[in-house]
Amino acid sequence: MAWEGLAAEFxxxxxxxxxxxxxxxxxxxxxxxxxxxxxQLYFNPHLVFRKFQVWRLVTNFLFFGPLGFSFFFNMLFVFRYCRMLEEGSFRGRTADFVFMFLFGGILMTLLGFLGSLFFLGQALVAMLVYVWSRRSPQVRVNFFGLLTFQAPFLPWALMGFSLLLGNSILVDLLGIAVGHIYYFLEDVFPNQPGGKRLLLTPSFLKLLLDAPEEDPNYLPLPEEQPGPLQQ
Incomplete structure (x- = not known):
């Protein structure tokens, strides 16, 4: 029964x-x-482009290391902040949310290649946390019951905790940088004098993932009133 309840909740x-x-x-x-x-999972440009092992472009974002505290820590942040973004500022905008993943993933892959980074899932988590924190600046965050601070400090606290776990902060810095680029292009630059949106979600994603918008000028036909049967 517990598993059924957990599955229903998921x-x-x-x-x-x-x-x-x-x-x-x-x-x-x-x-x-x-x-x-x-x-078989890590990002290797030679194997991707010479051996056509294109799945590595995706799988390097899915593996966070063996089961352990670091893995559960990352899954907690993935689930919590990805969900809050999707239910918050991306509510009803699934295509835009997927496009953010694609934009971040492509940019991280290019920059990760320069930095010889093989697994980028942690960078993606840092990007999600950064975008959420900048869109929720007034929210106060309780960090494992140890610290309480405003949301914009969360990505840096996450990076410090990652350092304590023995991980390289280069991956976190990459995620923060990509998150800031996305936030600037999506939320800051369009609101500047002369600015405009540069990140436009492809129409095919909207067609696949978003519910069709209703035409505001559409007027449904009036329902027919029941009447006597015609002979």
């Missing part, structure tokens, strides 16, 4: 958050069960 989570969280957990489980090896 199915109520927004689509993108549910899909990404499930993909990360299943990928880690497959590695843990030795069905996959991290060597």
């Amino acid at each position: 199915l109520q989570v927004p689509t993108v958050t549910r899909a990404y969280t499930a993909a990360c957990i299943l990928t880690t489980a497959a590695v843990q069960l030795e069905l996959l090896s991290p060597f």
